[in-house]
Amino acid sequence: xxxxxxxxxxxxxxxxxxxxxxxxxxxxxxxxxxxxxxxxxxxxxxxxxxxxxxxxxxxxxxxxxxxxxxxxxxxxxxxxxxxxxxxxxxxxxxxxxxxxxxxxxxxxxxxxxxxxxxxxxxxxxxxxxxxxxxxxxxxxxxxxxxxxxxxxxxxxxxxxxxxxxxxxxxxxxxxxxxxxxxxxxxxxxxxxxxxxxxxxxxxxxxxxxxxxxxxxxxxxxxxxxxxxxxxxxxxxxxxxxxxxxxxxxxxxxxxxxxxxxxxxxxxxxxxxxxxxxxxxxxxxxxxxxxxxxxxxxxxxxxxxxxxxxxxxxxxxxxxxxxxxxxxxxxxxxxxxxxxxxxxxxxxxxxxxx
Numbered sequence: 142x143x144x145x146x147x148x149x150x151x152x153x154x155x156x157x158x159x160x161x162x163x164x165x166x167x168x169x170x171x172x173x174x175x176x177x178x179x180x181x182x183x184x185x186x187x188x189x190x191x192x193x194x195x196x197x198x199x200x201x202x203x204x205x206x207x208x209x210x211x212x213x214x215x216x217x218x219x220x221x222x223x224x225x226x227x228x229x230x231x232x233x234x235x236x237x238x239x240x241x242x243x244x245x246x247x248x249x250x251x252x253x254x255x256x257x258x259x260x261x262x263x264x265x266x267x268x269x270x271x272x273x274x275x276x277x278x279x280x281x282x283x284x285x286x287x288x289x290x291x292x293x294x295x296x297x298x299x300x301x302x303x304x305x306x307x308x309x310x311x312x313x314x315x316x317x318x319x320x321x322x323x324x325x326x327x328x329x330x331x332x333x334x335x336x337x338x339x340x341x342x343x344x345x346x347x348x349x350x351x352x353x354x355x356x357x358x359x360x361x362x363x364x365x366x367x368x369x370x371x372x373x374x375x376x377x378x379x380x381x382x383x384x385x386x387x388x389x390x391x392x393x394x395x396x397x398x399x400x401x402x403x404x405x406x407x408x409x410x411x412x413x414x415x416x417x418x419x420x421x422x423x424x425x426x427x428x429x430x431x432x433x434x435x436x437x438x439x440x441x442x443x444x445x446x447x448x449x450x451x452x453x454x455x456x457x458x459x460x461x462x463x464x465x466x467x468x469x470x471x472x473x474x475x476x477x478x479x480x481x482x483x484x485x486x487x488x489x490x491x492x493x494x
Contacts, residue, residue, distance in 0.1 A: 144178070144342055144366055146236060146311050147281030149209040151366075153178035155355075155380045156313075156344060158370030159213045159238070159285070162424070166202050167411035171404065172373060173207055176381030179366075180211070181238050181285075187216030187225035199415060203233055211236040213285070215243065217257070219270035226274040226282075237275050239268060241286040242315050242346075255287045255319035258296060265303050272308035285313040285346070285368075288331040292318060301335045301343075309341065313368055316347035323371075332362040344368050350379075352386030359387075375431025377404070395473045402463035405432055406456060413452045422452045429459060435474060436466060 144151040157164055157172045157180035164172075169180035183200040191197050203210045212234040216222045226237050241257045241264060257264040272282045284304055289295030301312055314335050316327030327347030336343040345364035349355050350372040358367055373379050378396050385393035396404075408428065413421035429446055433439035442462050449455045 146209070146283065146342070148279065149235065149281070151179045151209075153384060154359075154366035155179075155383055156366055156368040157181065157373060157380075158346060158368045159183055159240075160370050161200075163370075163374065163427075165199065165412075165415060166204065166206055167408055167415060168377070168428070170206055170411070171408050172377045172380060175378045175404075176384045177369075177373075178380075179209075181236075182210075182212045184213045184215045184240050184243065185225070185229065187214055187218065187221040189221065189224065189228075192228065201229065201232060202415060209235040211238055211283070213238040213240050214271070215240040216267070217263070219263075219266045222267050223270040223274035226271050226280075227278075230275065230278050230280050235280060237271060237280055237282050239271055239282065239284040239309075241284060242313070255290065258286060258300065258319065259290045259294070261296065261300065261303070264300060265307060268304050268309060269307045276308070281310040282308065283311040283313070284309050285315070287315050287317055287319055288328070289318045294318075295331060297331050298334050298338050301339050305339045305341050311342045311344065312339065313344035313346055316345070329358060329362045332364060336363045336365075342366065346370070352383045352392065355383045356387060375428070375434060397472055398463060398467045398470060401432070401473055402460065402467070405429070405463070406460060409452075409456055409459065418452050422450055422455050425452075425455065429455075433462070437470070438462075438465075 144154050155176060155178050157169060157177045159181040161183045164180065164183050169182070172180055185197060185200050201212065210233050212229045214222060214225045214229065214237060216225065222239070229237065242255050257267065268284065275282050286297060286300065288297045295318065297314055304312060312335065314332045316329050316332055317323070317325070329345065332343065332345045342365040344366045345358050345362045346368040349358055349367050349369050355367050358364065369379060382393050385391070409425055412425050412428070415421070416424055426446055430443045433442050446455065446458065449458060
């Protein structure tokens with residue numbers, strides 16, 4: 142089942158969530174290869190003085206990436222967000238996504254991300270400025286938000302109507318308030334209410350960790366698509382597992398250890414190419430840790446991995462580890478993640494700069 146955003150037809154209704162420090166170009170392309178129909182970039186700041194930094198240039202790197210290229214921007218000033226819109230479109234963005242969902246203190250303390258949901262006039266001013274800036278380029282604008290700021294301040298439905306009226310063409314709702322962060326359980330009633338209130342596509346996000354959960358969330362919310370973030374960390378094949386289940390009602394077999402070995406090693410090579418030797422070996426550690434966290438000897442291997450400071454040595458160590466696994470297990474175990482943030486990096490998961 143495809144989905145339309147502006148002139149773009151998405152391959153399916155399984156999306157990769159934008160997570161700063163995680164969903165860089167190599168990770169997005171891997172998820173697309175393994176069944177995701179759409180991937181949004183890491184959050185890019187609207188602060189012009191930071192556009193030339195190495196961090197921002199890496200986040201804006203889409204070399205060789207299949208379209209549509211979707212760039213998420215964040216900020217608190219309407220004029221700056223409009224300027225960031227044009228800047229990113231001129232550098233290849235085909236869809237602009239506005240971040241009003243990040244709960245990180247680093248972002249919310251600057252009144253960006255989900256903090257904007259507390260100031261409805263400013264939120265709407267920003268949305269209108271971004272839509273107006275994108276319109277001459279025929280680039281659609283989408284937006285990600287939460288159910289509200291706190292338990293007593295859930296305003297996603299009202300804002301959704303306002304954003305649709307301003308020209309936003311798709312809305313993603315994470316089923317938690319900013320106050321919750323990633324704690325507790327996502328609730329889907331508000332997402333269902335948003336879907337009932339607007340005509341544009343609505344995407345459900347939060348706690349989708351299995352094919353059955355994806356099916357159930359689609360059913361209970363009526364959403365047009367689901368967005369998966371933390372559950373794809375170390376398990377990017379979750380997209381093809383969900384796609385297979387939604388189509389057939391049966392489970393696809395977990396990947397062979399040999400396939401995961403190949404996928405991870407290829408991912409690491411692309412990761413090093415983007416980040417360089419010094420940063421590459423260090424930023425790859427979290428990805429490796431997510432892959433091995435439930436595997437035999439995974440914790441011990443993670444500890445050893447954190448002492449390696451050479452890309453070639455890291456690549457060989459990963460290959461040797463998976464070769465050892467293949468000696469006593471054929472396929473990867475099925476993973477059902479516990480509640481909460483599996484990475485232990487809630488604040489970093491969407492921090493900007």
